[in-house]
Amino acid sequence: MADFRVIEVKQSVFADNDRKADELRGRLKREGTFLLNLMSSPGSGKTTTLLRTIEALAGELSIAVMEADIDSDVDARTIAGAGVRSIQLHTGGMCHLDAYMTEQGLDALRAEDPTPVDLAILENVGNLVCPAEFDTGASANAMILSVPEGDDKPLKYPLMFSVCDVVLINKIDALPIFDTFSMDRVRENIACRNPAAQVIPICAKTGEGIDVWAEWLRERVATWKSGA
């Protein structure tokens, strides 16, 4: 027998994060807060989509936003102008958020105003790989795939598409220029990874499709809050 213990650091970190994520989800459920984890590649339109989502739902739901970034406050400044509670999370070079980091963000929002919101949105770090590996404690995972990125991304970043409840296909106004992108093929590729994922084409710039996305979110928040 070896005279030392071998600790699988990665394994234990993952296992511990899963426990923390479940604990956080339980707390959010009790407080009636639906937490949406929004993921995507850099530049696929997370912040613009968030602005449209706030416009569509702010009249009926109380909303708070956590903007995660490695560096810079560009997005938090934009969101702060939209009239909802917002906070910037700097990850210090980290490529993803885990449940512990998410809890720190929620605690910081609560320190400013202790009233729980109906909808908290976490804008994750722009990355199709690492964020998919960490449960943030969210009630649902959403991702944005933009048309210019190509319809083959579900084949190349399988885990991201597997963990998402909904995939927004953004920048559909660019379809005439990116004419190799096929909406049928992207739906097939997503279904291949995750048959349960909802696919919603949108254009955050023009607002097209945002009503369908807002309705999806509205229903999910209502179900979460009703405890069903």
Added chain:
Amino acid sequence: MADFRVIEVKQSVFADNDRKADELRGRLKREGTFLLNLMSSPGSGKTTTLLRTIEALAGELSIAVMEADIDSDVDARTIAGAGVRSIQLHTGGMCHLDAYMTEQGLDALRAEDPTPVDLAILENVGNLVCPAEFDTGASANAMILSVPEGDDKPLKYPLMFSVCDVVLINKIDALPIFDTFSMDRVRENIACRNPAAQVIPICAKTGEGIDVWAEWLRERVATWKSGA
């Protein structure tokens, strides 16, 4: 059957990647092989740019390509059709390549044909965060930022822009649709992170600007091989 090999690369557990990278760079220098590490977000056009680069330089340089992907052989299949030596590296879920993984790829290429190539290109995993943290042993780092991603990316992913010798601004044919993208502003933002970085606007789809990029690479390869 596929006409390229798939290598399951394993990340080294040792924390001496920098030493390994320097060792690999020394070996490549002795062999007269220039190694280009090509990085970008998912879907910014790495593979199409690679095809154009091969078209522009294959007549004068011997070229080999290592396609890194978490999963799928989509890109290796495309490159295999371009008539250069190519190999698929599967990272097994890893979000980046390090010098050990790169060496495994180079060794696998050499096992097929022991003649050193003039130019080896590593297409890294689509990710603006993690690949920037690991020296692969490359002679130069290049990255592609595509117009639809936005001109603020150097502010949000600072390390990536800091480590690159050249930034290709791709999909410039989409500038009329993505009219908030300013070429002046992106140059300023890149200079902010890395005043030495060369910025080259291209359109891999139409071939625009590829001559400037090919000339940059041609000069770098020649300098490397001359030992200067």
